[in-house]
Amino acid sequence: MAQPQMDVFLAQMGTTDTRKKLSLGTDIINYLGNPDNTIECDDIGHFIDSTVPWLTNSNFKTVSRLIPHIVKLLSDPTATVRDCAFNTLVECYKHYGDRLRIDLTKKYNLPAARVPPLMTRFDEVRDTGLMMTTASAAGMEG
Template sequence: MTFLVERMKEDFRPYLSSVIPAVTDRLGDSKDAVREKAQLLLSALMDHVLSPNSMFERLLPAFSHKNGKVREEAMTCLQNTLTNHSATSVTVSRLIPHIVKLLSDPTALVRDCAFNTLVECYKHYGERLRADLTKKHSVPPAKLPGLMTRFDDVRDTGLMFPTAMTASGIIEGM
């Protein structure tokens, strides 16, 4: 089995440049089943072919895709990746500006997903994310108090992951 996975890794690489944009477009499909399968394929590719960090480098255009559902699903993919692969597998500092921009998206579902994605990131990265959001990024003034309150709630209820508590987890992951 290991041999097959390693073989797939090398044999599939030439197709990534055509497969990932097509899968990204499927994230915006009107059918739930199609979107779920696209998410599963992205997850399988992260498990066997590309590192999560490399995958999100290729998925950056999805955060500004013309279809709002694609933007929403890209953030859902990030949330799932953080949960399944840990905070150290993705450099979120490169993605945070895109997510912050989506807090002002014209689509309400995308705005809500951006908010929830930042909360999920906070669970993994802790106070470093809070500091970055207040100092480096232009979070919409109307969203910042609610976001900080939600961060406090997450911290106070003990929903933080160990990577948020350790300095090395924050530095490596961000």
């Protein structure tokens, strides 16, 4: 059986070549944008956890294009996927700060039940000093 495409993407995230990263970002976005494609992989949690550090390494344009897909996963029927999407947004917040909060409330249709816990978690991250230096120095482009 062929290796799931998400696992192929995960293996390619280790590259340090910026052009390859941007190309990979486009490939991932195009793949996730097609509803016929599956997000099946050996460990979706590992894929999502690996995406945040990968994005913060010179891929600011890419992150703003991935956010809609992550937001969509907040409504996934599988609780594990919803939790991973929630945690991914929290990790993104650590890196991008209130710009992400503003974008989420203005640009995206978050599930109403997820907004209060997500904003509360953002506040906890900010108040406990878990923010990265990139949260104030860099924003999301989009």
